[in-house]
Amino acid sequence: MQNRETTLQHTGVNEAEVSKLFRNTYSLLALTLAFSAVVAFISMSLNLPHPGLIITLVGFYGLLFATSKMRNSGWGLVLTFAFTGFLGYTTGPILNAYLSLPNGGSLVAMALGMTAMVFFGLSAYAILTRKDFSFLSGFIMAGFVVLLCAVVASFFLEISGLSLAISAGFVLFSSAIILYQTGAIIHGGEDNYIMATITLFVSIYNIFLSLLQILGIMGED
Template sequence: MQNRRVHNANMSAVAGRMSGFGTQVDSATAANVLKNTYWLLGLTLAFSALTAYLSMGMAFNPIMHYGAFFAALAITFVIHKVANSVWGLVLAFAFTGLLGLTLGPIIGFYVSMGAAETVTTALGLTAFAFFGLSGFALVSKKDFSFLSSFLTVGFFVIVGAIVISLFVQSSAFSLAISAAVVLFASAAILYETSAIVHGGQTNYILAAVSLYAQIYNLFISLLNILMAFAGDD
């Protein structure tokens, strides 16, 4: 389905901008960054869910969809400039709210098709994957900085595949991209959580925005995969 294909391609593009591991910080500082990150992540997820709910009744409009998506993408660049000010918080909510707006019509469409259970399953799998991956990084305290190269290469490979998919209309290829995004987002969650634990990420706004993007990518890609196997492509 065209809506699903376009949306999947867009979600993959949000994936980049991971933080490199820098100077180590004390455990108290890392714990504080982690706490603030999860608080902000929870609030932005709730806000995104609200904007998605408010837009569920809207018909899918490519112009509005692309406008909201590219506005959100532009905001990620600005956030890095103002992440140490209150504007960083404002833009974090703007970013997640705009992406929520792009989710609403897609979810509403699938619900109207009678695929509400599939949407719920995708949401449950996303939550399970996030808490499992993030929890593993926290409990094991393993340094996942070695994933940096994989994420860099993976980002460009996925972007390249998305460009090709614009010219090659193939459900199998689209499904492969979704699977690749799931792997990429999973690795990015491990990397970002580990960066917080080991002091490589000390700004909770940037950390929350990065983790939100990966949760967003996971949900959309898992939804695409589940819909494909359900025969609703």
């Protein structure tokens, strides 16, 4: 009887920890998405130039590394907003480029709507079914390698449809990460809300830009 009570009590604690992790993760995710959107709007309004590939990669991985190192301190939160704000800044010039197109406004609106549908749909599925998506780890690793090779190849080869294939690959890759990360929160594979937020944010960011590129390519005359 005592063992049963202990088990039930332990399960209750775990459920409470999972609920707290979900609240912290999605609260921070909402704040960072809003902050990134504000920075993107400022970047668009000031018509700031895109920092370029090298600065973007250095800023992305540098801030990501720093956030990971400081994830258990208050500086982790500061760096989280710095990281998401930086991505917002890099998004501003991209949005300006699309909005300059005749149908740019509808393309951006469609990409935003589709991104929201993908994220909330996958998150709801993972939460309601409470499935363990750890089996996706192999697919995610293989997908990362394939996409990396495809992106590098795109700099040297002019293959028709390669950009479209890469964008579609990023949508599938990021969707798998959303399922994997949400499942990890539920089943104890992730216990840090800052890293969970960063992972989900980057997935949403990649899905949005990839869908925007797909819609842009398909909308070309």
